[in-house]
Amino acid sequence: MIEVVDIEEKLAQFSAPWQPKIVGQVNDTLVKLVRFQGDFVWHHHEREDELFFVVRGRFTMKLRDGDVVIEAGQFITIPHGVEHCPCAAEECCVMLLEPATTLNTGNVRNERTLERLERL
Amino acid sequence: MIEVVDIEEKLAQFSAPWQPKIVGQVNDTLVKLVRFQGDFVWHHHEREDELFFVVRGRFTMKLRDGDVVIEAGQFITIPHGVEHCPCAAEECCVMLLEPATTLNTGNVRNERTLERLERL
Numbered sequence: 001m002i003e004v005v006d007i008e009e010k011l012a013q014f015s016a017p018w019q020p021k022i023v024g025q026v027n028d029t030l031v032k033l034v035r036f037q038g039d040f041v042w043h044h045h046e047r048e049d050e051l052f053f054v055v056r057g058r059f060t061m062k063l064r065d066g067d068v069v070i071e072a073g074q075f076i077t078i079p080h081g082v083e084h085c086p087c088a089a090e091e092c093c094v095m096l097l098e099p100a101t102t103l104n105t106g107n108v109r110n111e112r113t114l115e116r117l118e119r120l
Numbered sequence: 121m122i123e124v125v126d127i128e129e130k131l132a133q134f135s136a137p138w139q140p141k142i143v144g145q146v147n148d149t150l151v152k153l154v155r156f157q158g159d160f161v162w163h164h165h166e167r168e169d170e171l172f173f174v175v176r177g178r179f180t181m182k183l184r185d186g187d188v189v190i191e192a193g194q195f196i197t198i199p200h201g202v203e204h205c206p207c208a209a210e211e212c213c214v215m216l217l218e219p220a221t222t223l224n225t226g227n228v229r230n231e232r233t234l235e236r237l238e239r240l
Binding site: 002003004005006007008024025026027028029031048049050051055063068069070071073074075076077078079082097098099 | 122123124125126127128144145146147148149151168169170171175183188189190191193194195196197198199202217218219
């Protein structure tokens with residue numbers, strides 16, 4: 001059964017920020033949707049690169065050597081090992097591409113760590 | 121060097137249909153942009169799943185058991201082994217996610233086969 005996935009229809013199903021939901025898969029890569037609002041936590045991923053595609057709004061990716069702003073219709077790939085901290089002054093909707101093994105808080109475990117993600 | 125990739129800015133750099141360009145990478149997955157217009161060829165990929173995200177316009181994915189229409193803001197994943205043929209009555213801009221090893225015409229080789237893709 002081949003499903004057509006509608007991004008806005010999936011986004012309408014949740015509102016809490018920083019809680020990625022799985023909405024698709026291609027080979028070993030999961031497609032996740034997440035709402036950013038406020039500041040996340042500094043972290044990195046040991047082995048996995050992470051792609052952030054902005055569906056709606058904008059966010060700032062804080063990096064140790066400077067900030068980068070990503071607008072709707074743009075994406076950025078953060079290579080493994082690179083410390084980063086996403087921040088959004090206003091709500092921003094993002095499509096994430098990363099392996100199934102990627103933990104949202106990377107090398108950090110705190111109250112924002114999600115061990116299992118919901119699949120919409 | 122971490123680059124912010126702007127989809128529309130990349131799309132403005134080419135106009136020919138059915139000629140995917142590489143615009144990014146995340147782990148082993150390439151991010152490609154392609155313009156669809158008219159009918160492509162029936163094919164399948166032996167080992168690789170392929171994700172089609174519509175950036176602008178709409179297209180029909182012909183499948184052996186029926187057609188599926190994918191609109192802007194929607195995506196579809198075609199599992200490996202599944203025969204498919206993308207068709208677009210009017211121009212449609214698509215973001216493709218697939219492994220670096222994926223050939224555009226899959227198991228078919230003809231005048232539309234592209235052995236090497238340009239990287240924008």
